[in-house]
Amino acid sequence: MTAAIETERPPWRRRWLNGNARRRAVTAIRLFAFAALAIWSIATPGFVSPLSLSALMTAISFIGCVAVGMTFITLTGNIMSLSLGVTLSAAALVFLSSLALGIVGACIVAVLFGVAVSGVQGIVIGYFRANPILVSIAALALITGISELVTGGQRVYPTAANFAFFKSRIAGIPVTTLIFLGAVALGELILSGTRFGRAMRMVGSNWRAAEAAGLNAATVVTGAYLLAGAFSAVSGILLAARYGSGDMELGAGYDYSAIAAVLVGGTAIQGGEGSVLRTLIGVSVIAAVEVVLLLRGFPEELQYLVTGIIVLLVIMLHTIGGRE
Amino acid sequence: MKRLIEPTLRPFTIFAGTIVVLALIDRGTGYFFSLATAFSVMQLFATLSLVALGLGLSMLIREFDLSVAGVVGLSGCIAVLTGAAHPWFGLLCGLAAGIASGALQGFIMTRLQLSSVGVTLGGLLTMQGITYVLTGNRSIAYGNLPVALGLNAPIASILSVRSAVALAVFFAAAAVMAWTHLGRDVVATGSDRRAAMVAGVKTDRVVIGVFTASGAFAALAGVLLSYSLGAASPAALSDVLAPAAAAAIIGGVSVVGGRGHPLGIAAGVLTLSLLRSGLSAIGVSPHVHEIVTGAILLGIGILEGPDLARRVIAWRLNRTQLESLP
Numbered sequence: 001m002t003a004a005i006e007t008e009r010p011p012w013r014r015r016w017l018n019g020n021a022r023r024r025a026v027t028a029i030r031l032f033a034f035a036a037l038a039i040w041s042i043a044t045p046g047f048v049s050p051l052s053l054s055a056l057m058t059a060i061s062f063i064g065c066v067a068v069g070m071t072f073i074t075l076t077g078n079i080m081s082l083s084l085g086v087t088l089s090a091a092a093l094v095f096l097s098s099l100a101l102g103i104v105g106a107c108i109v110a111v112l113f114g115v116a117v118s119g120v121q122g123i124v125i126g127y128f129r130a131n132p133i134l135v136s137i138a139a140l141a142l143i144t145g146i147s148e149l150v151t152g153g154q155r156v157y158p159t160a161a162n163f164a165f166f167k168s169r170i171a172g173i174p175v176t177t178l179i180f181l182g183a184v185a186l187g188e189l190i191l192s193g194t195r196f197g198r199a200m201r202m203v204g205s206n207w208r209a210a211e212a213a214g215l216n217a218a219t220v221v222t223g224a225y226l227l228a229g230a231f232s233a234v235s236g237i238l239l240a241a242r243y244g245s246g247d248m249e250l251g252a253g254y255d256y257s258a259i260a261a262v263l264v265g266g267t268a269i270q271g272g273e274g275s276v277l278r279t280l281i282g283v284s285v286i287a288a289v290e291v292v293l294l295l296r297g298f299p300e301e302l303q304y305l306v307t308g309i310i311v312l313l314v315i316m317l318h319t320i321g322g323r324e
Numbered sequence: 325m326k327r328l329i330e331p332t333l334r335p336f337t338i339f340a341g342t343i344v345v346l347a348l349i350d351r352g353t354g355y356f357f358s359l360a361t362a363f364s365v366m367q368l369f370a371t372l373s374l375v376a377l378g379l380g381l382s383m384l385i386r387e388f389d390l391s392v393a394g395v396v397g398l399s400g401c402i403a404v405l406t407g408a409a410h411p412w413f414g415l416l417c418g419l420a421a422g423i424a425s426g427a428l429q430g431f432i433m434t435r436l437q438l439s440s441v442g443v444t445l446g447g448l449l450t451m452q453g454i455t456y457v458l459t460g461n462r463s464i465a466y467g468n469l470p471v472a473l474g475l476n477a478p479i480a481s482i483l484s485v486r487s488a489v490a491l492a493v494f495f496a497a498a499a500v501m502a503w504t505h506l507g508r509d510v511v512a513t514g515s516d517r518r519a520a521m522v523a524g525v526k527t528d529r530v531v532i533g534v535f536t537a538s539g540a541f542a543a544l545a546g547v548l549l550s551y552s553l554g555a556a557s558p559a560a561l562s563d564v565l566a567p568a569a570a571a572a573i574i575g576g577v578s579v580v581g582g583r584g585h586p587l588g589i590a591a592g593v594l595t596l597s598l599l600r601s602g603l604s605a606i607g608v609s610p611h612v613h614e615i616v617t618g619a620i621l622l623g624i625g626i627l628e629g630p631d632l633a634r635r636v637i638a639w640r641l642n643r644t645q646l647e648s649l650p
Contacts, residue, residue: 079439080445124622124626127631127635128626128631129629129631129632130626130629131625131628131629133388133390133441134569134579134621135622137569137621138570138625139618141567141614142615142618142622144611144614144618145611145612145613145615145617145618146615149612149615263445269439269442270439300461301453301456301457301460302453303453305453305456305457308447308450308451308453308454309446311446311450312446312447312449315438316432316436316443
């Protein structure tokens with residue numbers, strides 16, 4: 001029977017290995033790539049030094065929080081959001097202008113803002129099943145337009161603020177990094193330790209089956225977007241505290257970097273399969289490649305190109321390994 | 325009356341409606357109805373329309389070409405770098421880059437049966453990277469001033485070479501879609517790919533062809549824009565995706581595939597261009613235009629949501645049941 005189906009395929013669609021062997025081959029390629037990257041990194045002079053590793057960790061913290069948020073969107077089968085970058089910027093502006101409430105108050109307001117902005121998109125995508133890419137492009141235009149109108153295109157400076165906490169270190173590790181690692185732990189806990197996390201995976205792998213199993217898929221998708229908004233807002237707060245001011249350019253390009261990290265980590269673009277830990281790996285791999293390129297004296301522009309090619313290869317590799 | 329809001333005529337109705345609304349705001353002060361406004365509308369049309377056409381065609385076959393933004397930037401930079409002495413050579417190089425990237429992405433998609441969003445996302449990031457490497461992350465000036473001026477010089481006070489080229493491409497695309505087997509195959513592929521395949525349409529070739537065309541259109545837009553601006557930079561052209569998607573959607577292209585027409589897309593682009601120059605002629609902040617674009621996109625996105633009707637019916641049923649309770 002299987003043989004009959006195989007011969008019905010057009011010649012170019014014929015599988016060069018059967019299911020399990022393919023999967024093993026792809027895993028082998030992935031492990032080989034990791035090993036090669038690790039050896040390449042360690043062999044690069046200056047990579048294994050406290051200074052460079054600390055810089056690496058700080059660099060991935062900002063993008064990492066957004067990537068954790070993006071993971072939920074990809075996992076529930078909604079591919080990606082093009083509006084998380086502007087959500088981050090707008091949340092940073094909200095944080096900076098509500099500092100009169102104190103740092104903790106401002107953080108809460110900013111996170112609630114991110115949750116609200118992203119939640120509305122989640123409702124539209126979950127309950128009406130509107131096209132997620134389209135909705136996120138609409139949100140991108142709306143958030144940018146409204147924010148620029150409110151700020152008049154000016155940079156926003158904090159009224160009175162002390163960002164010392166965000167710049168301090170606890171046990172030698174920057175607070176920014178600790179917050180990012182906390183976000184990863186929280187995200188992984190939600191995803192692997194709760195019923196809601198399992199529901200997100202189910203909705204992502206098969207919407208109809210999830211509904212048939214009694215899940216309210218629309219609510220699950222809305223929840224995923226709420227989380228994405230919250231994690232993006234955290235990144236906005238960290239960036240605002242780091243630079244001491246903010247504008248709408250703060251998160252420019254973060255949506256693409258975040259989805260790149262999610263995909264390189266091995267979360268499936270069609271949803272249903274993936275984890276926050278994989279995203280952590282993805283962020284680290286991209287950052288490590290960039291640092292190695294930088295240390296070896298390659299021009300900065302090459303980083304963009306290498307990241308793009310890695311994403312393209314990973315998407316192709318993943319689908320070869322994952323499909324039946 | 326009802327026919328006017330049917331999908332095929334809706335873009336033209338919206339376009340006419342926009343003119344009427346702007347005329348009411350204008351009320352004969354002449355700010356808005358002038359040849360200068362018409363010219364600026366057509367200049368905006370020239371920039372946006374070709375990208376919207378490529379994106380719209382990819383949506384028509386139920387795919388989504390995210391890479392148009394990358395092609396616009398890449399081709400613009402290639403043309404500026406290679407076409408200083410011979411503009412035609414630069415144009416050819418830019419077009420070749422767009423066609424090659426579109427064909428390659430279409431090929432990867434069909435051979436590996438991958439989703440278009442994933443592949444074009446990788447393509448977009450790769451092309452942005454190539455653009456950064458080629459330009460060294462700097463803005464590149466285009467020294468050939470006569471070309472820049474010539475492209476923007478008014479023809480018949482409304483058009484320029486740039487907008488005339490865009491219009492010509494639109495009419496050609498409309499003719500292909502309306503009168504050839506190819507157009508019919510594209511619509512069939514978008515409506516129901518499996519049925520089209522059974523009916524003998526070479527759907528893989530259609531997909532590759534549409535992505536190649538999309539790459540070519542985006543490349544043409546990028547080259548013409550960079551030439552006429554007299555500069556190309558890797559970052560400046562990346563904000564093209566939102567207005568292009570909005571224009572295609574207003575132009576009657578359905579995200580579910582199988583519905584849409586080049587002339588409808590043209591009407592969608594004209595509506596957006598009209599709104600932008602109309603609003604700025606009246607003195608409204610340009611960001612209002614962005615908000616309007618987003619609102620329209622969100623509104624149509626909701627209206628096209630396949631579960632909208634189900635939710636509304638369920639909500640109504642709940643209400644009547646509640647009312648009928650004692």
